[in-house]
Amino acid sequence: MERIFRDDVAREMAGHDFLTIADLSSEQFQRLIDAAQVLKQARRAPWTRRLLEGRTLAMIFAKPSTRTRVSFEVAMYELGGYALFLNPQDLQLGRGETVADTARVLSRMVDGILIRTFEQAEVEELARHATVPVINGLTNTFHPTQAVADLLTLREHKGDLHRLVVTYVGDGNNVAHSLMLGAARVGMELRVCTPPELAPDPEVVRMAQQKAEETGARILLCHDPAEAVDGVDAVYTDVWASMGQEGERERRLELLRPYQVNQELLSRARPGAVVLHCLPAHRNEEITDEVMDGPQSVVFDQAENRLHAQKAILTLFLGTEPV
Numbered sequence: 001m002e003r004i005f006r007d008d009v010a011r012e013m014a015g016h017d018f019l020t021i022a023d024l025s026s027e028q029f030q031r032l033i034d035a036a037q038v039l040k041q042a043r044r045a046p047w048t049r050r051l052l053e054g055r056t057l058a059m060i061f062a063k064p065s066t067r068t069r070v071s072f073e074v075a076m077y078e079l080g081g082y083a084l085f086l087n088p089q090d091l092q093l094g095r096g097e098t099v100a101d102t103a104r105v106l107s108r109m110v111d112g113i114l115i116r117t118f119e120q121a122e123v124e125e126l127a128r129h130a131t132v133p134v135i136n137g138l139t140n141t142f143h144p145t146q147a148v149a150d151l152l153t154l155r156e157h158k159g160d161l162h163r164l165v166v167t168y169v170g171d172g173n174n175v176a177h178s179l180m181l182g183a184a185r186v187g188m189e190l191r192v193c194t195p196p197e198l199a200p201d202p203e204v205v206r207m208a209q210q211k212a213e214e215t216g217a218r219i220l221l222c223h224d225p226a227e228a229v230d231g232v233d234a235v236y237t238d239v240w241a242s243m244g245q246e247g248e249r250e251r252r253l254e255l256l257r258p259y260q261v262n263q264e265l266l267s268r269a270r271p272g273a274v275v276l277h278c279l280p281a282h283r284n285e286e287i288t289d290e291v292m293d294g295p296q297s298v299v300f301d302q303a304e305n306r307l308h309a310q311k312a313i314l315t316l317f318l319g320t321e322p323v
Helices: 008-013 026-041 046-050 067-078 099-107 120-129 144-158 174-186 202-212 225-229 246-259 299-317
Strands: 056-061 082-086 112-116 134-138 165-169 189-193 218-222 234-237 274-277
Touching: 008 026, 008 299, 026 144, 026 174, 026 299, 056 067, 067 082, 067 134, 067 299, 099 112, 099 120, 112 120, 120 134, 134 144, 134 299, 144 174, 144 234, 144 274, 144 299, 165 174, 165 225, 174 189, 174 202, 174 218, 189 225, 202 218, 274 299
Parallel strands: 056 082, 056 112, 112 134, 165 189, 165 234, 189 218, 234 274
Antiparallel strands: none
């Protein structure tokens, strides 16, 4: 158990940023999933309270959140540290201070910075100027912390991730992007099924497919939901209009109606296939109540696993002492 926090892989990760899964090796990404599983099993063990004892995390939230905020705050508390929530109104960022200066100031006072914001470039600029680890809590392009929880959930319910077949149905958004990169790192087959107009970013697809060659993973794009879900081990969906896309809502609803995860679509998957959704869900839009509350849904296990994923991320990147 102790080995995963103190060997060469852990030492490689300590003190570094977690901005996108693309920056991690396959071994490093799988270590995050392993660590999350260990910390989940040991949630109330006394030794876990020492992992981040005396450490502080500044959390910058330009976008509202339920799961990200609660999971990181609870994670820091249960690991013995302290989380400081900051919204734009609490920071001089909202009054014209540069990202670079904010990074320099916070680095003098805290041990790590979590940021949840709109543009990936802002996260990268913060990381360039910070001297403590920066964690990407979500941008319009990537949601790497979510992918750790997703793959932990799949491992718990389906076993070995290598060669697992999963279909993501809906909008080719930040969740889809990070899921592609995560799948590439663990050797999964991931089918990303979207309307052509809402396909994932071609550069992210290229990156994921390139990294998939290293593990034997397959990252496939398609547009027919029934064909994409045929015989898969898991079906994943997300909201059709994310934060900042409210003005496109009606257009997106029209494009995505055929991509609803309902019982008819799910019946095409393998018996025992599981259903994932990163939440919040717009029930009876992208997913029906029947499926979300049904026996194949692992949505709330997935939500809980955000906590355990955040613990793994914090423990490994903030660079704790060996337990």
